[in-house]
Amino acid sequence: MAVDVLLRVEHLSKSYHTDAGDVPILKDIDLIVERGESIAIMGPSGSGKSTLMNILGCLDLPSGGRYILDGRDVGTLDADERAHLRSEVIGFVFQGFNLLSRATIQDNVALPLLYGGVAPAARQARARDMLDKVGLHGFETYLPSRISGGQQQRVAIARALANRPQLILADEPTGNLDTKTSHDIMDLFVALNANEGITLVLVTHEADIARYAKRLVQIVDGRIVADGPAERLLSARASS
């Protein structure tokens, strides 16, 4: 059976050096994500899910094992090649939105295109398209501080979409939002996943949010303890 693999993680481990010795964060992680999947990574605080996210996002390197993204072995790439890969393949959405406070919303969305080498006029046009897509038409010239948290997260999503990524990595994307806004944002993610085939990997500790994904990966103490359809795992968790 020909599966279209977007990313493959093999025997991945990560430990940090401290004065007290090496502290292992991730232990022997194996994970395969196919194109078009939507996956929620769940786990308690300190389970290593954010570290895994950073490695998947090429912001951090594994201590052991291999990570292959879009056919490239990330461990063998230098900093600039990883930056290029991030710019080409990945869109990030953070819990804290991480918009540039002094730039307008449209400039924020256009920023990844700058590093992707897109011409100025095309940058602004695409930024406007992306803002339309997330429902923020008319807010182009606002500064991030003038709009609500939910709107800011929509800007962040528009920014993540700007380079037409194959993979969106969302780290607690609803962590700073109220329940209703959280569900609106998750609906947007699901729509992007369903309509545009963008692979979605999100980290959360809320079951309600994880339920939006089709597949659920649970991490405890740096190991994957469960991996399967989200609906089944979550109902099993609820009943136990």
Added chain:
Amino acid sequence: MIAALFAEAWHSMKANRMRSFLTMLGMVIGVAAVILMMAIGEGAQMTVKESIASMGSNLFIVLSGSATSGGIRLGAGAAPTLTVGDAEALAQLSAISAVAPAQPGTAQIIYGSNNWSTTVLGTTPSYLVVRDWLLASGYGFTDADVRSAARVALIGQTVARNLFGNVDPVGRILRIKQSPFLVIGLLVAKGQSLDGRDQDDTLLVPVTTAQRQLFGTQFPGSVRFIMAQAISAEAMAGGQKDMTGLLRQRHHLPDRAENDFDIRNLTALADAAAQTTRVMSLMLGAIASVSLLVGGIGIMNIMLVSVTERTREIGIRVAIGARQRDILLQFLLEAVILSAAGCFAGVVCGVGTVLLTYLITGTAVVITLSSIALAFLVASAVGVFFGFYPARKAARLQPIEALRFQ
């Protein structure tokens, strides 16, 4: 890409107007100081050069030696040992281009109801050549005037002003010690000499006229001093030796005897003065450069603060695909824009201050294009140099740590 990063840098500077302004201020002051100091230094050098040029170039002055009277040595110029004949002989030397004997004295000069006391100098036509002195109007006296001890005079600007006021002096008759003299020429203004004397407060007459009719001489043909000009600056050392030999021979001095004359190299004095001003302007430049350096360090300081303050922003940029060199270039461009803008403002301020200095104090100032270019170049280099370290620091931030930074 550079244009885009330039825009990014520009936006970020605009967003921090006050900080950008304060950073630039150091640069502005530094550049302005360099331009001001260099203008003053150049001005001083120019003043000295003009004084030197007004004295004449490659000049010797030959003074008669000291006489001893009853055990009292009377000092240089006291013994009447030099003659017009000596001057004529010196003029034959190959290293010497022009020679002028001089017999000075002080006399009261009268024209109409005005009178004025000045230095009357008896000399020959070559005096004007030796001193590089031109006539403003009229003509100079000739060798024939010298031979016939004619009563003709050339007058300096100060004398002309005091005796004649607005009247054209050429062709008028004035009286020196009761004798009438025809004014045949007016000398151009020379201004102050290096030691502050007014060079224009003088009157020239043929040497023979001065000797026979005005001041008399200790013995026939004697003169107080002789001015001689070497053919070139390189010929001066040889010229001095030749002149010494010739004069000793003419004065019949035995080998063991001291010289009964004294040859002084006036150019050496002038060179010393020029050297002094050169050192002074160099020192001014060095002091000003220090302020430029301090301005550069100011830029580095603010850029370092800026990098720390914007750690999270850098993290975001890296996360969405910025490479290290994009970050490096952005921060470097910010430093360069700051220093270039500061430099531009500094040039404007510097030139303004120079003009103000000139208007208020009247100090001679010279703004050269090279001083502006130098200030600009150094400031830009300082910007890049001091901008590089913070920019590299920014580019080397680890993305996850930068993103975690609050």
